[in-house]
Amino acid sequence: AQTVTQSQPEMSVQEAETVTLSCTYDTSESDYYLFWYKQPPSRQMILVIRQEAYKQQNATENRFSVNFQKAAKSFSLKISDSQLGDAAMYFCASLRGSQGNLIFGKGTKLSVKP
Amino acid sequence: EAQVTQNPRYLITVTGKKLTVTCSQNMNHEYMSWYRQDPGLGLRQIYYSMNVEVTDKGDVPEGYKVSRKEKRNFPLILESPSPNQTSLYFCASSSIRRNYGYTFGSGTRLTVV
Numbered sequence: 001a002q003t004v005t006q007s008q009p010e011m012s013v014q015e016a017e018t019v020t021l022s023c024t025y026d027t028s029e030s031d032y033y034l035f036w037y038k039q040p041p042s043r044q045m046i047l048v049i050r051q052e053a054y055k056q057q058n059a060t061e062n063r064f065s066v067n068f069q070k071a072a073k074s075f076s077l078k079i080s081d082s083q084l085g086d087a088a089m090y091f092c093a094s095l096r097g098s099q100g101n102l103i104f105g106k107g108t109k110l111s112v113k114p
Numbered sequence: 115e116a117q118v119t120q121n122p123r124y125l126i127t128v129t130g131k132k133l134t135v136t137c138s139q140n141m142n143h144e145y146m147s148w149y150r151q152d153p154g155l156g157l158r159q160i161y162y163s164m165n166v167e168v169t170d171k172g173d174v175p176e177g178y179k180v181s182r183k184e185k186r187n188f189p190l191i192l193e194s195p196s197p198n199q200t201s202l203y204f205c206a207s208s209s210i211r212r213n214y215g216y217t218f219g220s221g222t223r224l225t226v227v
Contacts, residue, residue, distance in 0.1 A: 006156075009154075033213045033215075037215075043202065043220070043221045044218070047215045050215055052213070093215075095212055095213060100212070101147070101172065102147075102212065104149075104158075106155060107156050
């Protein structure tokens with residue numbers, strides 16, 4: 001069975017600093033996809049970044065990047081130059097193959113201090 | 115605008131009173147799914163549908179029903195709600211190849227008293 005583990009229930013970062021959110025996953029599949037979703041207080045689920053397991057290169061979207069360590073089954077999210085609007089719950093998720101179901105971790109609540 | 119529309123946004127009901135949460139998408143997606151979100155537990159899948167008239171159980175299906183009579187709609191039915199179904203519910207949709215992630219609705223906050 002697929003599992004996704006986020007070991008940090010809460011994190012805090014100073015505005016303009018960098019923060020890294022951790023995620024580990026467990027799958028026996030060779031073909032899978034990984035995602036980070038952001039849930040601000042509005043509770044909307046927003047896709048931040050995705051990673052294809054067969055790609056070695058780490059995905060990047062503006063200030064958001066991932067550190068994908070396939071052998072260690074680790075998929076951390078780095079947020080650079082943190083902004084107040086980055087304060088949210090962040091969920092890591094994995095998808096088995098291209099037609100599996102999305103499995104979520106329990107989330108990390110990120111606070112940004114001015 | 116491509117979107118998943120859920121209604122209602124908030125709902126308070128009493129134990130045992132049947133209710134339906136509606137979900138509609140305008141992206142011609144084959145795949146639709148329902149999740150519930152509870153503090154400390156993340157999002158857990160209730161039911162999903164691969165296409166019209168094709169539905170299957172997720173990880174926490176007990177106490178819920180779904181139907182998929184039209185491609186765009188995927189309602190969630192609670193025939194006899196109980197307080198342990200108090201939760202935040204999300205509907206999501208995707209193309210049949212889900213590797214680009216899901217599009218989520220804005221959520222329904224359900225309270226069962």
